[in-house]
Amino acid sequence: xKKSKTVFVFSxxxxxxxxxxxxxQIGGExxxxxxxxxxxVICSIIACIGLNTAFRSFKTFDYTKISWLMLLLGIxxxxxxxxxxxxxxxxxxxxxxxxxxxLADYFWLAGYLPLFIGLAMTIYAYKRSGFPFGNxxxxxxxxxxxxxxxxGLIYLLLIPIIQDTETSFLEKFVYLxxxxxxxxxxxxxxxxxxxxxxxGKGSISRPWKYIAAGFISMxxxxxxxxxxxxxxxxxxxxxxxxxWNIGYLLIGIGAFYxxxxxxxx
Amino acid sequence: MTYNNPIxxxxxxxxxxxxxxxxxxxxxxxxxxxxxVSEETLSKKFLPELAANIEKxxxxxxxxxxxxxxxxxIKNIT
Numbered sequence: 001x002k003k004s005k006t007v008f009v010f011s012x013x014x015x016x017x018x019x020x021x022x023x024x025q026i027g028g029e030x031x032x033x034x035x036x037x038x039x040x041v042i043c044s045i046i047a048c049i050g051l052n053t054a055f056r057s058f059k060t061f062d063y064t065k066i067s068w069l070m071l072l073l074g075i076x077x078x079x080x081x082x083x084x085x086x087x088x089x090x091x092x093x094x095x096x097x098x099x100x101x102x103l104a105d106y107f108w109l110a111g112y113l114p115l116f117i118g119l120a121m122t123i124y125a126y127k128r129s130g131f132p133f134g135n136x137x138x139x140x141x142x143x144x145x146x147x148x149x150x151x152g153l154i155y156l157l158l159i160p161i162i163q164d165t166e167t168s169f170l171e172k173f174v175y176l177x178x179x180x181x182x183x184x185x186x187x188x189x190x191x192x193x194x195x196x197x198x199x200g201k202g203s204i205s206r207p208w209k210y211i212a213a214g215f216i217s218m219x220x221x222x223x224x225x226x227x228x229x230x231x232x233x234x235x236x237x238x239x240x241x242x243x244w245n246i247g248y249l250l251i252g253i254g255a256f257y258x259x260x261x262x263x264x265x
Numbered sequence: 266m267t268y269n270n271p272i273x274x275x276x277x278x279x280x281x282x283x284x285x286x287x288x289x290x291x292x293x294x295x296x297x298x299x300x301x302v303s304e305e306t307l308s309k310k311f312l313p314e315l316a317a318n319i320e321k322x323x324x325x326x327x328x329x330x331x332x333x334x335x336x337x338x339i340k341n342i343t
Contacts, residue, residue, distance in 0.1 A: 058328035065328060122325060129322035130299075131284075132291040202285030204326045265331045 003053075004256035007046060011249035014043065018245055022237050033236040037086035040241065043248035044079035047214075050255030051075055054207070057262040063125055068258075070118030071211075075251065077111030080104075097235060101174040109174065112181040119188035119215070122208075126195060134198050142190055146183075153179055157227050167230075178226045182219035189215035203261055210254030218247030272312070273297075273304040275342045279335065280319070292322060309342070316340040 020026070021035045051072040058065040085104035088094040096102065127133065161167065161175050192212035199205035221243035228234040267286075268274045273293065280289040296318050297304055300311050307315070320336035327335070 058330070060329040062324070062329045064324060064326070125325040129325050130292070130295065130318055131288065131322045131325075132295060198285075198291075199288045200285030202281075202283055202288055204283045204323070205285070208326075262327065262331055265327065265334060 002256075002260060004253055004260055007050065007249075007253050007256050011043075011046070011253060014039065014249065015242065015246060018242050022239055022242065025237060029236070034090055036236040036238075036241050037090050040082040040244055040248065041079070041086050043245040043252075044075065044082045046252040047075045047248040047255070048072070048079050048252075050252035050259075054255040054258040054262075057259040063121065067118045067121035067125070070114040070121065071251075074111045074113075074115030074118060075248075077107050077114070078248075081107035081111065097232065100171055100229070105174050109177055109181070112177075112185065115215075116181075116184045116188070119185065119192065123188050123191055123195075132198065134194060138194060139191075142194065146187060146190075150183060153183070153223065157223070157230075161230055164230075175226055175230050179223050182222045185215050186219040189219070203264070207254040207258035207261060210250045210257060214247045214250030214252075214254060216247075217243050217250060221247065268304050270305045270307055272309065272342060273307050276307075276315070276319075276339055279338055279342075283323070283335070292319065312340050312342060 018035075018039055021032065025032050051068065055065065055068045055072050058068065081104045084107055085096065085102065088099075088102055088104065089096050094102070157179055158176060161172055164172070167175070189212045192208050193216070196205035196208045196212065221240045224240045224243075225234055228238065228240070234240075266274060267277050267290065276293060277289050280293070283289075284292065293304055296315055297307050297311070299318065300307075300314060302308075302311060316336040316339040319339060320332045323332035323335055326332075
């Protein structure tokens with residue numbers, strides 16, 4: 001069996017396991033905390049391994065390889081965030097509902113820049129590649145949807161956080177950074193989804209379909225997390241964790257497909 | 266058969282599994298238009314330039330080495 005298929009099947013099992021634990025809270029609150037903290041660590045490791053494999057499959061250190069390196073770097077930092085969060089909560093028993101931001105947040109915040117650079121580099125390179133860029137009307141439609149989403153996000157999340165007098169400056173900065181950073185990731189990710197849709201079933205676009213979908217899943221989870229966390233409604237076993245885990249796994253599967261694509265030529 | 270011109274057809278057959286039928290037709294059309302010809306009037310003398318342009322596009326997804334391999338397959342069409 002190809003590695004991508006093995007990772008795909010393993011991912012389905014992990015997500016099934018994730019949903020099972022969250023739905024029935026097997027083993028009580030302590031087990032739920034361990035599962036909700038360590039599953040993202042496992043999922044992000046899979047994404048890191050996949051991206052590292054894809055990165056190494058490019059021989060020449062060119063523009064394409066650098067963009068994959070950026071994605072790898074970003075996800076490694078996210079893995080740093082996931083593992084730090086898990087260790088702080090499970091090993092050091094830090095109350096994560098009371099402590100914000102934590103060291104884990106700095107890893108996550110640092111991960112946004114290389115991820116954005118990696119995605120933006122790919123879009124920019126594609127724009128210069130000479131391949132058809134699709135329908136201008138579709139870009140206008142995507143842009144209009146973004147303006148609406150951004151407006152909603154500013155009105156429902158960003159303004160209330162800014163106006164909240166009980167939240168410190170540092171907390172506000174981190175709360176605001178996530179949704180704003182997510183917008184910077186979701187825009188290139190949606191463009192990648194559209195671009196790859198132009199390729200139909202062409203094998204070249206398959207990795208990017210998974211990777212872009214993974215980023216979209218993660219950013220939706222992030223935006224919901226910012227909102228719930230600010231309202232003190234986020235805790236272990238929240239179903240938005242599943243979207244993060246799916247995001248990591250999709251990125252990992254896409255990266256394994258990329259490696260297999262390179263090897264198949 | 267998508268094209269009556271065997272050269273265009275062979276390029277299409279090379280590209281189609283990689284970039285899909287729609288994009289293969291679309292990019293071939295764009296690239297041959299850049300050379301001032303059409304898919305049906307494309308001849309061997311245009312292949313090096315056409316291959317170089319297609320290689321530039323493929324590099325985004327495949328990296329320099331693999332894109333060059335596909336490009337040299339196009340150049341070597343007989």
